[in-house]
Structure formats: structure tokens, C-alpha cells
């Protein structure tokens with residue numbers, strides 16, 4: 001990996017914060033960003049500031065236990081969640097937390113994004129689970145998401161928002177972008193009459209492509225359930241149509257009695 005100075009990384013945190021705000025993923029002082037810069041040093045945004053207007057003073061350095069090493073302001077109240085991720089995942093060097101409206105809508109409705117819908121998500125993040133609710137700024141948050149972040153690259157946080165991880169901040173940001181984009185597409189397709197799931201055989205083909213991308217085999221894939229099974233949809237439609245016809249003839253018959 002190319003060497004980047006702390007100054008450059010802070011500049012990137014400011015830029016990613018600005019993008020999250022422009023995209024409407026954070027209102028007021030929502031969200032937090034962190035980057036691991038050495039085995040025991042983390043740069044993180046401070047508490048109580050808009051991510052759209054960060055400056056160098058609003059990023060402090062802490063150790064893996066959360067002790068302040070550099071800077072005067074108080075780190076984000078969700079810092080324990082970020083620190084937990086770095087302790088659990090050695091391959092992760094950046095953590096991004098925002099409240100993107102579509103993805104958060106799923107999290108508030110209690111709907112996960114684990115179904116096999118979009119190839120792009122299956123090829124990159126596999127699927128996006130929904131973690132249980134935890135009171136913000138308490139240990140409940142890291143405890144609730146811990147079982148998920150062990151394997152997943154992004155997670156919806158019940159009644160709260162979303163979290164994405166990356167080998168660097170750019171990757172964590174792109175994952176948040178993909179997650180919110182997918183949530184928006186799925187939301188729109190629900191309005192248009194329903195989400196059509198990929199067939200099991202198509203998911204299997206994506207699994208082969210994932211291998212080419214060197215995505216480890218233990219990384220979760222989307223959830224295959226009975227609705228992905230290879231059923232003859234035309235036949236199913238025909239059966240439904242006939243049952244409806246039969247029911248209406250029966251109704252008509254009972255009216256005439």
C-alpha cells in the first residue's frame with residue numbers, strides 16, 4: 001500500500017465527510033468516520049460537528065483503547081463501535097457510520113438487505129444484514145453489531161443507520177454508496193410492484209465470478225430461499241389465474257342460490 005501522511009489521511013476524512021453530507025446521509029452532527037493509521041493509532045472525527053464542514057481540528061488521534069493521543073476535542077461518542085471493529089477485523093483500516101435515508105428506512109422497517117437482488121452487491125459485499133437495536137453512545141451498539149462485522153463488510157443498524165468497513169476509507173465510502181444505492185433501487189422496485197429475486201442458478205454463477213475477484217469463500221453470499229428456486233413462473237401465474245377464476249365462479253354460484 002502506498003504511504004500516505006497523516007495530513008493526507010485527514011484531508012481524505014474531511015472530503016469523505018463532505019460527500020456524506022452532500023448526499024444527505026448525515027443530518028446535523030450525525031455520523032462518524034475513523035481510519036487506522038498504525039497498529040495502535042486511529043484518527044477519528046470528534047463529537048458534535050457536522051461531517052459536511054470538518055476541519056483538521058475536528059479529527060483527533062486515539063489509541064485502540066480510546067485514549068486521546070493527539071488533539072483537544074472529544075472523540076465521537078460512537079468511538080467504542082469503531083474500536084471494536086478494529087479489534088475484531090485485522091484487515092479493516094477504515095470505518096464509516098452514517099444514516100442514509102433509504103438504507104435507514106430498511107433498518108427502521110426491520111427489513112434486512114440479504115436477499116439475492118443485485119449482482120453488484122452480491123459480487124462486492126455479498127449481502128447486508130440487519131443488526132439488533134442498541135442505544136446510541138452506549139456499549140449496546142458495539143455489542144449489537146459485533147456478530148455481524150466479523151464477516152460482513154456492511155451492516156444495517158436497527159432503528160439507527162448503517163456501518164461500512166474497508167481496507168481504506170475510499171473502500172468504506174464506496175461500500176456505503178453501494179449500500180444506499182441498492183436500498184434505493186429495492187425501495188423503488190417495491191413501489192413498482194415487487195422485487196424479483198435472482199434465481200439460484202444465477203447466484204451460483206455469481207459465486208464463480210466472486211472467486212475470480214479473489215473474494216474469500218467464507219464471505220457471506222446473499223440468502224437463497226424458496227423464492228429463488230427454479231420454478232416455472234408462467235406455470236405458477238397460470239395456476240393462480242385458474243384458482244382466481246374458480247373462486248369467482250364459486251362466488252357467483254353462491255349469489256345465485
Ligand SMILES: [Zn+2]
Pocket residue numbers: 030031097098099136160161
Ligand atoms: Zn448514528
